[in-house]
Amino acid sequence: MLRGTLRALDAEQIDRLHDGALQVLERTGLQIQGEFLLRVLADAGCRVDFGQHRAWFRPDLVERQIEAQRDRYKMVRSSLWHPFCRETPADGIAAPEAFTVDYGFATPWIFDYPLRRYRKPTVEDQVDMIRLGQALPSVAAVNAPLICGDFDPRIEIIESARLLLLNTTKPGWVGTSSGREVKYLAELANLVVGGDRERLRTCPPIFVAAYCTTSPLKLDTRSCEVLEEALKYGFPVNFAPMPILGATSPITPAGSAVVAAAEILGCMTATTLLDPDVFYFSTSISAEMDMRTTQIRFCTPSAILTDVALHQLFREKYGLVHNVEPAYVEAKTPGIQAATMKVFRQMAFGSTVSLPLAIGALDNAAVFSPTQAMIDLEVNEAMHRFHRGMEVNDETLCLDLISELEFCTARTYLESEHTLKHFRNLGWNPRLFDRTACDHTAPVSLGDEKLLDEADRMWRELVAGQPPVEREKGFSAELERIVESARGELLRDT
Incomplete structure (x- = not known):
């Protein structure tokens, strides 16, 4: 395997994104259309306006809840x-x-x-x-x-x-559009895995454990209803913002990353207060508003950099899996x-x-x-x-063969047994x-x-x-x- 990564952020920039997300959660908070989450936040000492479905988060609470999830869940996937x-x-x-x-x-x-x-x-x-x-x-x-x-x-x-x-x-997932469907999807998932609880906790088939936040800074009714039902079955929880740079979030990758990070951290804080034992991870699928056509574009440098920044923030600062989705x-x-x-x-x-x-x-x-x-x-x-x-060993260096064929005057590498042995595995055809x-x-x-x-x-x-x-x-x-x-x-x- 190739090694190394290209870094979008240095340590100071990661800290600034983290601090920015905490400030957003403290000053602006989130709109959460699930009373069960608002109540657990209120019980934890957060300011909550139940009429406006709005909660403000204490930074120390967010950091404590997120730290408790460090390195618990490690599986990597695309968005789902x-x-x-x-x-x-x-x-x-x-x-x-x-x-x-x-x-x-x-x-x-x-x-x-x-x-x-x-x-x-x-x-x-x-x-x-x-x-x-x-x-x-x-x-x-x-x-x-x-x-x-x-x-x-x-x-x-x-x-x-x-x-x-x-x-x-080899069944994967189907979508989930309402809380009423969850119990049936859970039954189907259990049927597929033959009651294997570990698979249901880590990578359940049939049920897609993704809860899309709505930028800026909202968790809608549908996601809350599905989440409330899904927690009963111990499925992993994946909060997935889809910020649109210049429309539902700032035009800058850094600003959009702060909004999306605040959505994930706030939702994860609330849910971990309710159930700290399920597994948590996140995803982002960032886009950019095309100012000429008003259409949404995912395949742009700024949109991709936003997702990259979120991944590197969650990986390095929080020890949490943050996935990306290349299909869009x-x-x-x-x-x-x-x-x-x-x-x-x-x-x-x-x-x-x-x-x-x-x-x-x-x-x-x-x-x-x-x-x-x-x-x-x-x-x-x-x-x-x-x-x-690539591998470097005696077989791939093939020094004896190089010595044997010398200048390929009698025969070439094309006729060698070494080429016959390896061309299917190494070639792209x-x-x-x-x-x-x-x-x-x-x-x-x-x-x-x-x-x-x-x-x-x-x-x-x-x-x-x-x-x-x-x-x-x-x-x-x-x-x-x-x-x-x-x-x-x-x-x-x-």
């Missing part, structure tokens, strides 16, 4: 799931040992490449995309790829979880813009934070494209191989990119159409060749019981 690294190495970024990619972002749209348009996903789309994740060895966990438009929104999460469990043996890029369709933005964002994080490798997301993770996923897969393999670094010889006298075809056509064929072949998942009768029966129970409650008129 899958933990690809057991812990961040002391001398570098976190990266998977084996080639592992993030798959599935519960997007409300799918890009239909043959039709050249976006569509609302169907059940068939959901099943196909789950089966695609099942077919890819580098996908360690298949998250719900899509939000399925065929289902009633009140039960879509549970129905998508059912499809996930019927079509993959504003490219709308498969092709060169998407590939360029993804490589920039992932390489920036890969030199400063960690190397989660996402595939298939477009339009700031509002769209999933299996066609783009095939391109991302090949590019990500190159990034993984690069970060894996993408199927999609044209690396053939160039005929400079022939007409030139510009554009990505040939590559995109082949990428589209590739994913369809993978899905077509994927055998059905077989589940034990007992598993299937319990799955149907849980889902039917959820339908009975969640579809009931309210």
